[in-house]
Amino acid sequence: MPKAIRIHAHGGPETLVHEDVEQGNPGHGQIRVKHTAIGLNFIDVYYRTGLYPAPGSLPLIPGGEAAGTVIEVGEGVDWLKPGERVAYAVKLGAYAEERLIEADQVVKVPDGISDEQAAAMMLKGMTAEYLLLRTFRVKPGDTILYHAAAGGVGLILGQWAKHLGATVIGTAGTPDKAELAKAHGFDHVIDYRKQDFVAEVARLTAGKKCDVVYDSVGNDTFPGSLDCLRPLGTFVSFGQSSGPIPPFSINLLAQKGSLFATRPTLFVYNAKRPDLEASAKALFDVVLSGAVKIKINQRYPLKDAARAHSDLEGRKTTGTTILLP
Template identity: 85%
Template sequence: MIAAERVVKVPEGISDEQAAAMMLKGMTAEYLLRRTFPVKAGDTILYHAAAGGVGLILGQWAKHLGATVIGTASSTDKIELARAHGFDHVINYKEQDFVAGVAALTGGKKCDVVYDSVGADTFPASLDCLRPLGMFVSFGQSSGPIPPFSMSLLAQKGSLYATRPTLFVYNARREDLVKSAEALFDVVKSGAVEIKINQRYALKDAAKAHADLEARRTTGTTVLIP
């Protein structure tokens, strides 16, 4: 059972499978790019784990907005995938120091915003990828939580902003949920953002889907078919 208040109508031109694949990740990309830090043409962004489900949507959408889009990923295959989804540059953060990589790619100017869902492994280095007054957006913790830190760290790193947003809060009001979904449907229907389903599992194999996710074997979107 789901409350009618939390349901949106899937428009013509969006398949049920696409809708299943994209709503959570796509609306996350929507609020991160349009509301947490409104990305505009000419901005430079860093997005960690670029080949993940949110990353492959957010990369395309950020490119559509006119940003320079830098990502990180842990393998050659993932780097290629991210590059095919809007990312201008992708750094292998298993092999290369991504702070040095970002400095080189931006000529020392660094980024306007860092979107970080990796957590422990990329903190505090992510802060060193930001220009003064830049925005650090911590929206997940795939590698473990960021440990407690002193607010003065944000002063030392350039009077930074930091936030820990959740989709739940951003789309808590029905009007925001509807607007968020509509913005997502629009970019998908226009072709600016393509939703690719890279893994399909039968619902009975849900445990295998979770194991593959944990082992970092998945890319993009996964759907379970009842």
């Protein structure tokens, strides 16, 4: 019987239990996938703690990103067959040796990209794709600010934004993380523990500030992020690792320069199959071109998911982490 990590009650990393799970046969439109690598993301923590409400009831299997091999195909699936490599980014269910999943939620992994790379980049890479190409379309000459530059999304987005011709500014909490970010496309990295990032952005841009700020930190960086934007700039809040942004008056956006603000999610941007396919293709293409390199900095056995979560929350990890079944 395959094993999985399940949560029976919301709470800390100790709620992640490694146990046997029953798997039925794939239904109409479904496939069974044997996972070879599973991605670790901060959103997994949000579902574990209950900060983000999960669809369905407990117990639940966390994790939304993985790669593996198709081992069984249900009725109505004519474009996949056993033995093919696939990857996906969904909401839940990835922390498992095997799983059933709707076929229209996966994409084929092209030659030249390993299963580990695919598992490490689907959610983070497609997040970078929609942020850079759809939420605010970055073009040559733009200046962007990205918080948590040494995180999984940050290391991909930094390389991709540089490839698009932007000046890329990041924030990080240690000198080592700052150097890591600089090696992944960031032109400037601000140590937010020692420097006022608002003042540093103003200095680095000679007072012009940024066209867009990408903020997955939340409470600790708000409203400072707004002060880093030029008039008519765009504030993109796509996470809250330090806690949610407190309620604020929309008039604040007018006061700080007629700013735009949005709270996007990958699952809305890629809800339609054509958008998912286009997003994955853009990601695969930029990685295969060599412009974006996917480096895996940490690997944990799936059974040690609790330790992986503890390290992630303790800011002991950098870049991309995967779990191995």
